[in-house]
Amino acid sequence: MYPTVGILLSMRLLDRLILRELLPPLLFGVSLFTALVFAGGYVFMITEYAVKGAPLRLVIELALLYLPQIAVRTLPMGMLLATLLGFGRLSSDWEITAARAAGVSLRRMMMPVFWLSLLVSLAAIGFNETLVPWATARAAEIRKSILEQLRLTEQEAFGFPQFRDGRLDSYVIVAGGRDPQTQELYQLTLLKYPAEGAREPEVVLYAQRAQWDGEAQWTLYNGWWRTADGQYGSFVVFRAEPRLNLTIRRTPVQIEALLTNVDERSFRQLREQIEFFRREGADEAQLRQLTVELYNKINVPLASLVFALLGAPLGIRPQRSSPASGFALSVAIIFAYWVMARYLVILGRGAIDPLLASSLPNLIGIALAVWFIHRKERA
Numbered sequence: 001m002y003p004t005v006g007i008l009l010s011m012r013l014l015d016r017l018i019l020r021e022l023l024p025p026l027l028f029g030v031s032l033f034t035a036l037v038f039a040g041g042y043v044f045m046i047t048e049y050a051v052k053g054a055p056l057r058l059v060i061e062l063a064l065l066y067l068p069q070i071a072v073r074t075l076p077m078g079m080l081l082a083t084l085l086g087f088g089r090l091s092s093d094w095e096i097t098a099a100r101a102a103g104v105s106l107r108r109m110m111m112p113v114f115w116l117s118l119l120v121s122l123a124a125i126g127f128n129e130t131l132v133p134w135a136t137a138r139a140a141e142i143r144k145s146i147l148e149q150l151r152l153t154e155q156e157a158f159g160f161p162q163f164r165d166g167r168l169d170s171y172v173i174v175a176g177g178r179d180p181q182t183q184e185l186y187q188l189t190l191l192k193y194p195a196e197g198a199r200e201p202e203v204v205l206y207a208q209r210a211q212w213d214g215e216a217q218w219t220l221y222n223g224w225w226r227t228a229d230g231q232y233g234s235f236v237v238f239r240a241e242p243r244l245n246l247t248i249r250r251t252p253v254q255i256e257a258l259l260t261n262v263d264e265r266s267f268r269q270l271r272e273q274i275e276f277f278r279r280e281g282a283d284e285a286q287l288r289q290l291t292v293e294l295y296n297k298i299n300v301p302l303a304s305l306v307f308a309l310l311g312a313p314l315g316i317r318p319q320r321s322s323p324a325s326g327f328a329l330s331v332a333i334i335f336a337y338w339v340m341a342r343y344l345v346i347l348g349r350g351a352i353d354p355l356l357a358s359s360l361p362n363l364i365g366i367a368l369a370v371w372f373i374h375r376k377e378r379a
Contacts, residue, residue, distance in 0.1 A: 015112040021086035029078030037070045054146045065139035068131045069263045075124050076303035077334050079117055083311030084326035091316045106377045117308030124301030129266045136263040183212040183252045203227050218248050267297050285349040292348035295358035306362045309369035313376045
């Protein structure tokens, strides 16, 4: 009885030792990578608003609201760095060797790593479903408020296809942006394609302004349309009066949803958008790309588990190594992972199944982790 109790106490002490080695570099890694991503993608914009006189409270709040969406992506990076540095230090101090000499397998030493990384992954999935959509939407509201206070304009051009019976029916381009308050679109161009599927549009329509009538149509003002019928076609100009009513199969709410950042949607909301596009007959490439992004909401947080299982055996080395080598190796693995993930998003549009495109980086990582663990155990 007493030897069994002693073994259990020893295992618990070993688990605590490993967790103590992992937690400080995990916090350091997440903070470091979050700061680097923030500096590369957001500091210039935040600084510009502050210099131009935006209220300091709003600038600070905006900066903080960008952190959750960054952290979801940097948690796996921090987990990888933590296992590389933690197991690297344990290996350098011969503690891994001592534990294995006492009969503790590497797989048993991996148990606290597994449970910690699983907890981090589940927390990241929870953030992705609750905190990230709210923070991203709130950041968009604050950014709009800052732009209004600074009297700056930020008109973002956008476009969207319209399908009928599975074929491209028309394409709408809004070059001047939109005003959600007045439900107006600016500098709208519509390209209408013939039923035969020709590449050249049979109707080209332009309007300086389009306003939603509250029911089913957009009213167009100050523009023209050109048709390709006959030898020379026809050209018609319209002003504010008479105006032209046009049916665009997008309500203001649907356009708002179309332009919403993917990070602003939860898994359920993004799935509903995919179903909406499918009902409209959207082309397969667009549906597949959105489906890859849907699965990424689960697979990206799960990368914490994959990176932890991969980093632990890689951190075990026969000779002493500096923390710089662990950091360099983590950067190399992270770069390879994200390059492969971005390339697979492209392939997911048609070459391979969207679920496989989203899951393949993690599956490859798990396969490599199992191979490295098996190799280290036999060494």
